[in-house]
Amino acid sequence: MNNIKCECGHVNPEGTVLCEACGKPIEKNQHIDGNDTKKLLNMRYDGTARRSQTYNKSFIDKTWAFFSSVKVGVWLIVIALIASAIGTIYPQQQYIPTDAISRDPAVFYEDRYGIFGKIFYQLGLHNLYSSWWYMLLIALIGVSLVICSLDRFVPLYKALKRQKPKRHKTFISRQRFYSETDNVSDDEVEQLKTELQRQRYKISEDNGHILAEKGRFSRWGPYVNHIGLIIILIAALLRTTPLFYLDQYVWVREGEQVVIPGTDGEYFIENKKFILETYDENDERFKEAIKKQGEMIPSNFQTNAIIYKVKDDGVVGSTKELEKVKEDEIRLNHPLKFDGYTLYQAGYQLNEFTSMSFKLHKTDDPEEKAIDTFQIDLTNPKNEYKLDNGFVVKIDDYLPDYELYNGQPKSKTNYPRNPAFVFLVYPPNKDDVEISFAGIGRNIDATGENEYKLGITDFDVRNASGLTVRRDYTLPLFGLGALIFMIGVIQGMYWQHRRIWIHPNQNTLLLAAHTNKNWFGLKKDIEKAIANTSVNNVSDQQELDK
């Protein structure tokens, strides 16, 4: 270490620009902060020795120097900003609208947005925010945050601790706020001091040299808020592991009791009722708006649910007994919480079919008199139904959510929202089998020669609730990070570190001042302090940008 001893006697670490104690510029290092070309001293980190500006030999030095640069940090922020904006040009994959022709991204983007949509998809921009390069960018910002902060915080902390009231004359005269006054009496200096104290400046003195300082803690604001951001980034990292973050979805039908996924079979949920309410279209207040909307506006989505826990009776293999844990209403903005899990109202399906009743009759019977009837339980359809009179109906194909896709019948989902069947009807004592297709509103005879026909006579429906199941142990960490960030950013922005130096130089009193923000406020402080004294007001020596 090539320490530098200043003429004031203080020994500074290598790379120091302004002596930590007296502020005298150390000649050979003035280029570091650009002081050699300017009249004013660069006071950013009080001219301390920063590792990044001092060592530049090894690979580590160079990496450190790279990431400790604010310029690099700002570039990373700007790149992240532009990348984020690009991702909003078209919807991300998870926001492909439900009315889209296809939710397959390979189809959707090109279909809706043409050639640009295709490019968007092929570049992977439909999943931009989870792409490796976007995450890398955010990680690099994180690295930059840590290195920038360490590079500056340690030396700055030391320098502010070691600063002395007595400063070198050059340091004083090269401050932005500066004035010289001849023949100031001791009384006036005393008055100045008292007035500064009244404004809650902390005064330290050394042989007539005075340092008045306030709000030093605001200098730590940036480092505090960066710690907050680091905590948030760590939380985001932890959240990618299943240990800390659970995300499941469960459909539960009215009257049904199902195991809650992700709980290792420990918890069950029963859906007592799903409720969908809409606003009254005759409501005085909302009449106009509802009319303009052209459809009903929902006012509530709600699932009345009961949570059960498996009773642990200590006997292995015994039948499971359930114990009621909680009964509550799950609404939007009102999730249900139990034992670290949270259930959110996320979706619904009205009028899902539970059972359908059919009757068999002769095709040419104008009265469609039933030969026999049978009921299909859609939660558990049987393969064949034996009817009276020796008829057998077999289910050849069951499409729970029928739609015609490119001329082919298929099932959109596995939920009985629009059930349709291909039946094989075996009349008694006959070898040939009749094929018939039946669903809601359709009854197709494939050959046109069927002697018997199947018709729907009745059905039962119920509603289903879609619930997300979450357990997120990272939330408190995110909260802590956000809290620390807010504390840091307020500390750094709403307070300022102000210093005023009074420097007697023979018959002349030199007055200089520095703040990291809000020069206007500092000037007002000084004006107040020097009122009723002969001390000259400071002038702003800043060289404006031109």
Add this chain to the structure above:
Amino acid sequence: MGNLLEISSTMLYTAFILYLIATAFFGATIKQNKNSNQKGLAEKIGISLTVIGFLAQLVYFVTRWMASGHAPVSNMFEFVTFFGMAMVLAFIILYFIYRFTILGLFALPVAMIVIAYASMFPRDIAPLVPSLQSHWLYIHVTTVALGNGILAISFVAGLIYLIRQIDQSVSSKRTTWLELILYTLVLFIGFSVITVIFNITGYEAKFNYVENGNEVTANYHMPPIVGPKEAQAMTQGTMEPWFETPEWMHGKDAPRKFNTLIWSFLTGTLLYLLTRLALRKRIGAAIQPILKKANPDLLDEVSYRAVAIGFPVFTLGGLIFAAIWAQIAWDRFWGWDPKEVWALITWFFYAAFLHLRLSRGWHGERSAWLAVGGFAIIMFNLIGVNLLLAGLHSYA
């Protein structure tokens, strides 16, 4: 109840007029030939009227809240109006810190442009959909609006700085960009003017067309320069559209909005050209002389300070409160919805701004340009995202 609504809209109107008169008084403070006593009086009246105007707008807000049963920040009209109100509040706060009258001369007109713009959207009271039924609605929206309002004052100070400092004796890239900013402000006025004109004439033209496979009706309130693609005119005797909306425009109601945009451009451009014709110079050049006495250092300081004050407020409202609410309502605190992303972009931008202020050479003019850029992002997130990008926040 009808009564409350009436009071509400009257108060909004009153506030608008008061801001207008206050602007005139702030204008009087910079007249050269008046003595300082008169100037002091004009300043006092100006700020008093501003405060009274703000209170009037507060009454608008409270009465509308009482009438609808929820905080009036749930649709385009309501929250853009509230943003205008937050801007006025931010101006009042910064006025009492700096006693800087010229700020009022620009901040109030910008706030008025915003409020006038907002008033062109449907003003019916709409019921709250379930996802918005939460106290977080007003906690989140009011904090964001206040943060944005304070950041907008940074733009106002930056704009004054640019008009004051940019050399207008020769035409340059900088004069062109500055003129573009002023022209954009005139376009917003153009939108309000043309909307009012066609509102008064009661123009209407309906079209049926197919959007994403669904038959929909477009209800035009301005003559259709551009019509929906392959549309069927449903109203007799209206103008034949000159051309069709290009295919890549997909948003809800895209053709109607595109048509309105064209009308706003035409009207705004006409207004701008007429102003230029009357002034016989760039608008920037015409304003410059009255700003001679404004101290550029102070303008720079106010612009930076507004960001320093507004940034934490914005972070709290736009990211933290937003995340808490999203966690409660949508089961995730962050979901890369366009509005969320643009809030993050705003945050990134001002974070970069604050870091750049640490470097030499980024004070003064460059900083002022950045303040303008930040405001552009805020306005895009406030208006553009709702109108152009589909997402969870599109209830306009």
